[in-house]
Amino acid sequence: EVELVESGGGLVQPGGSLRLSCAGSGFMFNSYVMHWVRQAPGKGLESVAAISGSGDRTWYAKSVKGRFTISRDNSKNTLYLQMGSLRTEDMAVYYCAREYPDGSPDFRGQGTLVTVSS
Amino acid sequence: DIVMTQSPLSLPVTLGQPASFSCRSTESLVHRDGSTRLHWFQQRPGQSPRRLIYDVSNRDSGVPDRFSGSGSGTDFTLKISRVEAEDVGVYYCMQGTEWPWTFGQGTKVEIK
Numbered sequence: 001e002v003e004l005v006e007s008g009g010g011l012v013q014p015g016g017s018l019r020l021s022c023a024g025s026g027f028m029f030n031s032y033v034m035h036w037v038r039q040a041p042g043k044g045l046e047s048v049a050a051i052s053g054s055g056d057r058t059w060y061a062k063s064v065k066g067r068f069t070i071s072r073d074n075s076k077n078t079l080y081l082q083m084g085s086l087r088t089e090d091m092a093v094y095y096c097a098r099e100y101p102d103g104s105p106d107f108r109g110q111g112t113l114v115t116v117s118s
Numbered sequence: 119d120i121v122m123t124q125s126p127l128s129l130p131v132t133l134g135q136p137a138s139f140s141c142r143s144t145e146s147l148v149h150r151d152g153s154t155r156l157h158w159f160q161q162r163p164g165q166s167p168r169r170l171i172y173d174v175s176n177r178d179s180g181v182p183d184r185f186s187g188s189g190s191g192t193d194f195t196l197k198i199s200r201v202e203a204e205d206v207g208v209y210y211c212m213q214g215t216e217w218p219w220t221f222g223q224g225t226k227v228e229i230k
Contacts, residue, residue, distance in 0.1 A: 035219075037219075044210065044221055044222070044223050044224050045159075045167065045210060045212070045221040046221070047217075047218040047219040047220070047221075050217065059217045059218070061218050062119075062218075095166060095167075100169075100172065102153065102155060102157070102172050102173050102214065103149070103155045103214025103215065103219075104155070104157040104169060104172055104212060104214045104219075105167075105169075105212075105219070106169070107166045107167050107168065107169075108166075109166065110166055111166060
């Protein structure tokens, strides 16, 4: 069974940093483009970043470019999101997702909550 | 970025009655491979999103046939033929044609 388990969320002050992780299992992790998608409290869904299966290509939303870095370790079947210079507007549940061939996210986890507050 | 606009944002429905939601994009969602990457997601209260429909009109495995999607180009519709209590939640359209993926604001379905 396909599983994605996000972790690493928590409370951080504005300007701080946090690293999220997403452990994948039940599928060939290195064959999939992987994404981070977030959802602010009571709000809709927003794409944050994506990375190719080999890790050689990355894509970022304008809102996080230069502050967040997506990476992966295929030997550990794990996806990461290094978040820096955090702002209150970054507060959200962060979901990792693998990309279906048709270009949509396969959400399998419960997400991890990032709270940015002083 | 492609902007996705859904309407209505809130939809009170009667059990057993039909429901219909609209989704419009600011650009054509026809991908260079010829597919149209418009997808629909359901998010029940307290749960992660779940894909219902992919490529405009294809139901995902396990999705009841009371859900159907249609449309083309920039104009799309999700229909529920007879609403059941388990359909309560927020429905999002989403385009996967170009990066960044963008989502509509969501339509919240509640029972009258």
